[in-house]
Amino acid sequence: MSAGLTAVVVNVCVIDHAASFTVQSPTGPAISTIMSRRLFTIAALGCLAFIAYATLSSLAERPVLSLHETAAVVFVERFGAFALLGCLVCLSEGGRITRPCAIVLGVAILLEMLQVFRVDRDPGLFDVVEKAAGGITGILIARGILAFAPRHV
Template sequence: MNFRRIASLLAWLLFGVIAYSTLSPIGMRPHIGTWVHVERFGAFGLLGFLFMIGYPGRLPFVVAIVLGTAVGFELLQMLSMDRHARLGDLAVKLAGGACGIAAGWLMARRLPRINQNSNYPG
């Protein structure tokens, strides 16, 4: 199993965790104890990074899935009685996703060079 396949698997698993965290009742929402905006930014940043590493040649797909997920999940919160959609929350998620995609894009550009030199004995 190569690095890109692992990254794509982790990206889809994180997608499921974010879906659960975003759409579950507020009392069941997991949190790590920091500011909620840090959690949102970090989760979508990691999601964007993992998707970009997992699908390096598919930037439009990655942008659509990561940023579309942020918008879609925020809108779906309007269907829940105890959750609410806020523009500020969406902005943090979009910023995190965009930063993660950018970091993943830069890393994916470097991976072919790193992989070429992996057989170097020195």
């Protein structure tokens, strides 16, 4: 009877302080791990929405980093946005590689293909390569973060 009472108290503590420490549940992953994955998923969806808006909006409505965009600035925009997306997707997937790679590559290809329907946008294979390289780099950065992150028991 006291063992059941202890489990209830531990569960209440975990729910109240989920962000501050990690406790492994016998029935599944740690609660703070689940909350972190949800936060990374929400951040990845927000990043994806912004990328889709920037990619598919007209040139006049498109967000810019500077008033005079050189090829280098455009590269940094594309590469950086997809690196962030790849990092967030990989962290939301718990460090897996296959699904984040498929998501990032699929998004890069799909968004470039959808630009065909915009009169003032010009899709290109080099754009897909830039975006895919950024996404893969972001995934590798996330893997590096997870490799050196402290592990809780």
